[in-house]
Amino acid sequence: MLAVEDIHSFYGKSHILHGVSLELRPSEIVCLLGRNGAGKSTTLKSIVGAVVPNSGHVHFDGRDWRGRRLHEIVQAGISMVPENRGIFQLLTVEENIDISVLKSGTWDKDAVFQIFPRLKERRRNRGGNLSGGEQQMLAIGRALVSNPKVLLLDEPTEGLAPVIVDELMDVISGLRKHDLAILLVEQSIEVCTELGDRHYVLEHGHIVYHGSRDEFAHAENVRQKYLTLESV
Secondary structure, three states: OEEEEEEEEEEOOEEEEEEEEEEEOOOOEEEEEOOOOOOHHHHHHHHHOOOOOOEEEEEEOOEEOOOOOHHHHHHHOEEEEOOOOOOOOOOEHHHHHHOOOOOOOOOOHHHHHHHOHHHHHOOOOEHHHOOHHHHHHHHHHHHHOOOOOEEEEEOOOOOOOHHHHHHHHHHHHHHHHHOOEEEEEOOOHHHHHHHOOEEEEEEOOEEEEEEEHHHHHOOHHHHHHHHOOOOO
16 A cells, blocks of 8 residues: 655755665554654655655555655545644634545544544634643544545654543554554554554664564564663
8 A cells, every 4th residue: 555665865964764665554553663863753754745755665556656745645645643733723623623624535523523522522622722632632633534545643642641542542543444554653662562563663764673563572672772762
């Protein structure tokens, strides 16, 4: 479904991604892990066109989308929830969702309210008045109503209370039933171990590990080398 092949991405003269390749299959959750600054967010931005790779390919549904504009890629079926959530602070929950609808399909406002009942309760509240967890729910809901085939999530559980993390994990896991493929960037090894069908690890812009759920669960050396905090 989605295949990233040997992409090299830069910020100015800084070479961030060095030949990153990964694959996402239908209805699976793939986790992308790595320390801060490893290039995880840049990988997602390179897929959706927010950062244009200097070389390589981003294949989706049989076409190469590298270099296409962000709105074209979203219309084709790839949606991203950024780390900063990207909701409109002054608009209500309903208004945030309504302006994000691109086409009819499985996901509409009622479907979002069904998986996030809290948003229905706060549908007339402004985005800026929501808690962090509610803002994350809204950000995911906004991405869903574009009816994507691929959903990119950048650190969706960061800074949230454990009870909200558990709620989001249940929702993310349940999206498989709707034929959604998910690429999940996460710092939490526990979240990835629970949700991921496969795992990639980034280090300084290079993919240094790829394994299945079972393989990653037993790859203690990988977690120690690439994912634990470095001593100073």
